[in-house]
Every structure is written in structure tokens, then in C-alpha cells.
Amino acid sequence: MRALSHADFLSLWEAGHGLHSLDRGVLAATALLPEASQDNVADWTLGRRNEALARLHARHFGSSLGGWTECEGCGEKLEFAVDCRGLIERQRERNVTPVEVKGQAFRVPTSRDLARIADEADAEDAARRLAALCRMDAGDQREWAGEWSNTELAELGEKMSAADPLAEILLQFACPACGAVREQALDLPGFLWAELEAFAKRMLAEIHMLASAYGWSESEILALSDRRRAAYVQMVRG
Numbered sequence: 001m002r003a004l005s006h007a008d009f010l011s012l013w014e015a016g017h018g019l020h021s022l023d024r025g026v027l028a029a030t031a032l033l034p035e036a037s038q039d040n041v042a043d044w045t046l047g048r049r050n051e052a053l054a055r056l057h058a059r060h061f062g063s064s065l066g067g068w069t070e071c072e073g074c075g076e077k078l079e080f081a082v083d084c085r086g087l088i089e090r091q092r093e094r095n096v097t098p099v100e101v102k103g104q105a106f107r108v109p110t111s112r113d114l115a116r117i118a119d120e121a122d123a124e125d126a127a128r129r130l131a132a133l134c135r136m137d138a139g140d141q142r143e144w145a146g147e148w149s150n151t152e153l154a155e156l157g158e159k160m161s162a163a164d165p166l167a168e169i170l171l172q173f174a175c176p177a178c179g180a181v182r183e184q185a186l187d188l189p190g191f192l193w194a195e196l197e198a199f200a201k202r203m204l205a206e207i208h209m210l211a212s213a214y215g216w217s218e219s220e221i222l223a224l225s226d227r228r229r230a231a232y233v234q235m236v237r238g
Helices: 006-015 021-032 038-042 046-060 084-093 111-116 123-134 141-145 150-163 188-214 218-222 226-237
Strands: 064-070 077-083 099-101 104-106 169-174 181-186
Touching (some): 006 021, 021 046, 021 188, 046 188, 099 150, 111 123
Antiparallel strands (some): 064 077, 169 181
């Protein structure tokens, strides 16, 4: 896994403009591994992809991943913090063997699978399509998926989550305002991209400032160490 330079981050931010969060997650994970292609990473399990993104965050933005959300009941702002090292450790519990329910074998979902069901507005329909995509036996997948009860689909979902523990990152909140206790899924690709975008825009602002003041090119400014660039920025600001 390689370290990304500031130029790499700017290129990554530019390449991800306008992409879906799923595609951005694949793009970011691919950037860490030069030998991997986006096609290959799209077929990684979601847990493996999220582990790579957690490593990227820990290496370049710090181990603590924190932010704010809102209570769905009363709108109160709630703070959260997640340790990326804990996320990476959790993925060690993954199970590479297929999941079995009712004598049927299933693999765990990938980014490509989620992309295929992204157009489903109904959560139950999406779950059935996902189960059909992950079923390892041949046959009419849509017809088969309609035969399972919601209870059976829930059992399948639980077993998939246990097999790929970092596929879904659930945050637990106890709202101090209304007392509600809730779970909310963390969109790790989306969260990481928001941080990457903020970083890229700060870098572009510094490049613009130094280029205007000294006439340096973007590549010359990016070649400066963080400490040196910060010192020049401070001098320009006065």
C-alpha cells in the first residue's frame, strides 16, 4: 500500500468529480494499490474495500474519524468518533467461506453488487435483488429471490454481516435531547471523500496564493514540504 502525495490527492479528487459514492470508494482504494485496477477492486468484498479506506484515512488524515450527524427523532446534532485502527482490526474476523442459509450458498456482497441495485427505491426489493446476485447456484435469480420470506432474508443478511464484519459500519447514538437510542450506518466512502475534497480545496487555495505571490507553478508548489509551504503561506498572509 503506497503513500499518496498531495499531487495524488488532487488527481484523485479531480477523477472522482461527479461520481457515485460507490465509485469514489473504488477509486480511492485503487489509488492505494498501483497494481490493482478499478475492475478488480469493484469485485472486492465491501469489508475489504472499507479496510483499505480506513487504512488510507489513518495514514493521511489520522486514526480518529469524527464528525456530526442529526438525531432522526428531534434533529439534535450528535457527535461521533471512530478509531480506524479498530475498524481494521475488526476485519480480521472475516470468514472467507460461503454463507449458507436453507441449503443455499452465497458469497458476500461487493461494490459491483451494490451498484447493480442502486436504482432500487424499495429496501425489501433491494435486499432480494442483492441476495439473488450473491447466490452461488445458477438459475432464475429473480424468480428464486421472490420465494424467500423477510425472516429468511434477514437471517441471510445477519450471516453476511458476520462473515464480512466491516461491510457495514453501524454507529450507535443516545440522543441527550430526546433520549432516543438509534443506529446509523456510516457511509465510509462518502465520509472519506468529504475529507479528501476539503483537503483538495485547501491545497488549491494555497497553490493559488503562492502562484500569485511568487509566480511558481503548481508542480513547484506541490514539491515543497508541508512545513516549507506553510511558512510561505504565512508570509504571504502577513
